[in-house]
Amino acid sequence: MNRTEFLKLCGILGVGLPMQSALASCQQSTVAPSSFTGKVLIIGAGAGGLSAGYLLKQQGIAFEILEASSRFGGRMRINTTFADFPIPLGAEWLETSPSVFQEIVNDAKVSVNIKTVADDPDRKFVGSSWYSFFEEYIVPAVLPHIRYDHVVSSIDYSNLKIQVNSSKGTFVADKVIVSVPLKILQDKAISFSPSLPAEKLNAIANTNIWEGFKAFFEFSENFYGEGHEYAISPKTDGQKIYYDASLGQNTQKHILGLFVVGKPAQVYLSLSDAALKKYVLSELDALYANKASSKYLKHISQNWNAEPYIRGGYMSDYADWRTVKILGEPVADKLYFAGGAYTDGEDWVSVHTAARSAKVAVGNLLK
Ligand SMILES: Cc1cc2nc3c(=O)[nH]c(=O)nc-3n(C[C@H](O)[C@H](O)[C@H](O)COP(=O)(O)OP(=O)(O)OC[C@H]3O[C@@H](n4cnc5c(N)ncnc54)[C@H](O)[C@@H]3O)c2cc1C
Incomplete structure (x- = not known):
């Protein structure tokens, strides 16, 4: 179990x-x-x-x-x-x-x-x-x-x-x-x-300790609805979700979160900030009919593997x-x-x- x-x-x-x-x-x-x-x-x-x-x-x-x-x-x-x-x-x-x-x-x-x-x-x-x-x-x-x-x-x-x-x-x-x-x-x-x-x-x-990465992208409008969860196979490899980070908040801002742990996180860990922006926007453009790049305002990210006293995301759910x-x-x-x-x-x-x-x-x- x-x-x-x-x-x-x-x-x-x-x-x-x-x-x-x-x-x-x-x-x-x-x-x-x-x-x-x-x-x-x-x-x-x-x-x-x-x-x-x-x-x-x-x-x-x-x-x-x-x-x-x-x-x-x-x-x-x-x-x-x-x-x-x-x-x-x-x-x-x-x-x-x-x-x-x-x-x-x-x-x-x-x-x-x-x-x-x-x-x-x-x-x-x-x-x-x-x-x-x-x-x-x-x-x-x-x-x-x-x-x-x-x-x-x-x-x-x-x-x-x-x-x-x-x-x-x-x-x-x-x-x-x-x-x-x-x-x-x-x-x-x-x-x-x-x-x-x-x-x-x-x-x-x-x-097994999953890699851990998060990013938040602000857009001028919500073109992504509730977001998108990727089907990771096998599921023991990790999780990757784009989600509406503004949900339930008292805000007019449209902020999309990226939560990614385990193997799917690996690609993000080595990207520079500029490369991350390019990568995420192209991923979102592919998901949402090219709507992301034109509505992008700013972003931040957090690479938990790079934190000297954390060194990863968290122990696998599995x-x-x-x-x-x-x-x-x-x-x-x-x-x-x-x-x-x-x-x-x-x-x-x-x-x-x-x-x-x-x-x-x-x-x-x-x-
Ligand atoms: C990307 C991501 C998303 C998550 N999402 C959720 C969520 O939505 N909900 C949820 O409930 N949990 C979530 N978690 C998990 C949750 O954050 C952690 O399980 C929890 O915060 C761990 O607390 P901790 O005290 O065990 O460890 P930590 O919070 O890692 O604290 C350990 C502390 O030990 C210190 N330390 C390390 N080495 C040394 C040393 N040699 N000497 C002295 N101090 C040292 C570190 O600096 C750190 O402050 C998420 C984690 C990640 C990475």
Whole structure:
């Protein structure tokens, strides 16, 4: 069973069958109060790392987040100057119920006000984004704990205290939550001492990470309707969609998004900006009776493979759930994993799954 099949099963079971309660996977986990009083280091300030820090803060646990780049958010990055609404350069759709916002905030006293609109089969943020949600509700609690430009290169968990080496010095902790993209571990950009268990190393090495690329083109009018999804064969190779990025937004602008992951993304990764414009316009002219070139205004793009601390799109939707489960498992009661790739093997790669995996990681850490 892969991610798509599993989600379908959850959907089927969601039609009021009592059996659903048997599937822990379709439910949320909770963080129980604990007597742990040590220090935690979180590596990476993306959705997983920020959520983990936020939950630790709620529990009054000491922590620091070491982030390699000079900003938080990772693959939730947005552009706020291209249009009159936030342009999501990475995570764009809400791939579950809006009730997940309250679940991530994990505090009944806070009422979340984020508007979304249906965009079958997912939802789109209206005048907002995954990044904006984190910026407003999660980041304020963790901001003082984030150490930017700290590139972690090694984690030594052979002693009682764990030693983490970064480009800005050495840190010591009782527990570490690893929340870097899976590709960073595949590339062995962080070394572990002792080595991670063989099963974990195999899972890291044998997982397919799709390339990731997005672009946004503004046109003087909408000639593309809702857009066009390419049939990728085999479907395990990836996904490529032109879609109406203005959908549901309070805007007069006509912005077409290109979302492409996996093999179909490869062609875009090496194009210069001028070559990208030419390539995309000729693709659109072919799809829409030569209407694109004459209505073009401007564009932006985001190549996730070229980001030094991301290095790819995300783990394939068609990864084997057993392998994914291993990626999420803790090591030696010292190392915990949180993020889009480190889940319980029943759903993965979305922002909400990264946040849920953080809840599981923090829950395990505090046990
Ligand atoms: C093109 C694209 C489209 C997507 N669309 C959606 C969508 O519509 N909906 C959705 O829910 N999800 C979507 N996703 C997936 C979603 O963005 C990710 O799964 C999620 O944001 C991952 O969060 P994370 O915390 O696991 O990792 P990241 O966000 O990648 O954060 C990891 C952090 O670790 C840092 N780091 C890396 N190496 C080091 C190091 N050595 N030391 C210290 N820090 C380090 C990085 O700088 C980064 O900030 C999309 C992703 C892409 C690429």
